[in-house]
Amino acid sequence: MSVRIVGRSKYETTIEKPCTVEELLRKLNLREEGYICLRNGVPVTRMDTISQTDDVTLMEIFSGGR
Secondary structure, X not given: OEEEEEOXXXXXXXXXXXXXXXXHXXXXXXXHHHEEEEEOOXXXXXXXXXXXXXXXXXXXXXXXXX
16 A cells, blocks of 8 residues: 655555554554645545555645634
């Protein structure tokens, strides 16, 4: 599975076996509350499982402005 992480900085990594979104975030050392996970373009929860055939994007949540 290819995982894209989009936010202030972007990078891509590969995960070898199925896992939950929560496990993926932990493996990548990312804060759960800081990202929205899209599996094949659809938002999923931290308890959902992702597999090698899924297209996974982690979108960083941040705000700015005045």
